[in-house]
Amino acid sequence: MSAAKTTDSDTFIRGADVPVEALEPGIRRQMLGYGTDLMMCRVLFDKGAEGSVHSHPHSQSIYIESGRFLITVDGKEQELGAGDSAFVTSNVMHGAVCLEEGVILDTFSPAREDFLGEGA
DSSP states (O other): OOOOSSSOOOSSOOGGGSOOEEEETTEEEEEEEEOSSOEEEEEEEOTTOEEEEEOOSSEEEEEEEEEEEEEEETTEEEEEETTOEEEEOTTOOEEEEEEEEEEEEEEEESOOHHHHOTTO
16 A cells, blocks of 8 residues: 555555554554544454453444453443444443454444554
8 A cells, every 4th residue: 555645545445555553562454444524444453452441432343353351331241252242322331352362353433543644
């Protein structure tokens, strides 16, 4: 994937070409397609890794690609596995604990500019 000159990513993205960045212990992220109104990220978790409870002004759709996770949304917990999903509205507290190594696809609206860094 070539470096984006604006907030829009390339039209076609091959996962094998997208760098994987370490976020916190046991969690890595690939930035997939994004524009100003929508963003998709692939997040890889090691067993036991925790995405701490937090909130942001973006709506978020969470899709479990593989593995098992304990997902918390607005104080409610649910164990989810491959093919399951959760939806988080703006400013609602949420987080994840990885019970079995896996991958989550996160989609945000609008795009998370804080994920793009400088020069994106």
